[in-house]
Amino acid sequence: MKKINLKIAFILIITAFAVFYGCIKKDIDVTPNVPYVDFKANKSIKSLIDGYISGVDTIKEDWIIKGVVTANDESGNFYKTLYIQDDSAAINIQIDRSNMFNAFKVGQVVYIKLKGLCLGNYGGMIQIGFPYTDAGSPTCGRIPDVFVDDHLFRDSMPGNPPTPLTINDINTLNDSYKGKLVKLTGVVFETPCEAYSLDYSATSNNIIDKQGNKIVLRTSNFATFRAKGLPIDTGTVIGIYSTYNGAKQFAIRDLNDVIYQQPCPSAFVNIVNESFASGTLGVFKQYSVLGTDVWNYGTYSGKYYAQITGYASGTANEDWLISPAVNMDAYFDESLIFETATKYDNPAGTLKLYWSNNYSGTDNPNNATWTEIAPINLSTGNFTWVSSGNIDFSAISGNKVYFAFKYTCAANNKPTWEVTNIRLRGKKN
Known part of the structure; x- marks a missing residue:
């Protein structure tokens, strides 16, 4: 009986030791590998x-x-x-x-x-x-x-970053702040509910302080938060201060750096966005009804555009530059903006903007019903680029809507037109 009790005691001791060792081993296994250096900095x-x-x-x-x-x-x-x-x-x-x-x-x-x-x-x-x-x-x-x-x-393991330097007057930012983490307080965004960045390129949005001073918020089109809308009210923005060729710039790390009470409920998204930088007409198609001249891609001095001129044939022309089909019913607050430049002869009335919700997408556009959008702000000559400004498209409905630029010219009046940076945007329903 005594031997049996000793055996039981021995087994219990061995079991307890095994459990204890297993706990220690587990703790050792999960201990993080803490990095360290065995040298010091010798320069600030x-x-x-x-x-x-x-x-x-x-x-x-x-x-x-x-x-x-x-x-x-x-x-x-x-x-x-x-x-x-x-x-x-x-x-x-x-x-x-x-x-x-x-x-x-x-x-x-x-x-x-x-x-x-x-x-x-x-x-x-x-x-x-x-x-x-x-x-x-x-x-x-x-x-x-x-x-x-x-x-x-x-x-060592990551700790807390430096406390941001608080700024309430953008004009006080100087070279000593370059690259540092900065907190801008009491600021608003000039264009609330605009997306932080366009999908195709980095984007600049202005931040304005209480004194009316501005600084550019620069956001990459690869940022995970790029499609979110800029907030509405006054608040605080934390980020890295920098300059580019003398211009002050700011960049946030993520949306935790933007502290506001009223975030934008819905951000604008780009429905159609064409800069013709691909070297083609991009998402647009051209259809020639009359004459031998057609819409083509062009570039000059770093600018890309769709271009048409009646000079090539010297005859009357009717040519359409037509967008892809758009489901306007899936959006609200839609607007269109673009840039134009023109030169030669009398361009007045030779470029017009239309929309249609019964165009087939392939055949002669004159077989469909088109509604002209007028007046619109266009270039008047000398190849001076002019923005149309935001054109309200919110009243247009349909799940297959096209918009188009229609060029017409007479044999004795043959202006050249260039169109670029065509952007239709809206908020998703």
Whole structure:
């Protein structure tokens, strides 16, 4: 009996030890791998920036800076860029790596060994990169992915980022704020409910303070929040301050940086958006009813457009530039905006805007019923680009609506017309 009791006791002790060891092992397994460095910074960010003169400055010294990450690429608004800040200044690092936010989270302390890297100037912003030769000219580009871990070192787990510097007068922003995390208080957006960014390009929206001063909010078309609407009331915006060729700019990291009581209930979206930058007529189609001249793609001095002229044939023409079909019933508050330029002869009355909800989409547009939209603001000559302004389309209904530009000319009156940046927008139902 005594031997049985001893055996039971022994088994219980072994079992308890196994359970205890298993708990310890489990705790060890989940302990995070905390990064650390065994060296110190020997240069401040401000002294690094102050030492830059011009061009591509390749760093040959064993300099090390330390900073805290204030912005990364998590939302897509900062492309392959990290911003770090210390007590003296802030700077951005150009890195050829995607999804950097997984390692370099906001609040992460980072040490950078600068030897072999370079300083460059992009629009007035000093940045850290990697020296390249591009077509025989030196340039400071992104740090290649394979070299990132040789230069950037995390220390400890991410903590809190620096407290944003509070600004209530945009005019007080100067070079000492460049690259830093800044809080703009008591500000409004000039165009509430506009989307933060267009789908096809980065977009600028003005922020206005109580004094009426403005700063551009720059948002990438790759930002995850780009389609959201700008808020309505007065509030606070946190972000990174920068300049580009002397112009003040601001960029948020995500929508948590925009603190307002009245967000936009519904943002405008682009239903049709054509800049003709593809080198074709894009989503538009042309249909020639009379004459041999047709709508074509054109470009001049960096501008892309659809173009037509009666000069080629010297005869009368009727030509249509027709949009894709649009389900207007799926939207509300629709409006159309575009730009025109013209020259030669008398352009008055030779370009008109129409819409139809019974056009087939393929045959002669004269077989359908079209309603003219007038008056509209058009260019008057000398190839001067003129915006139409927002043209109200909200009263137009139908699930298959087309709009079109109709060009007509006589044999003795043959103006040239150019049309671009055609944007039909609205709010989804």
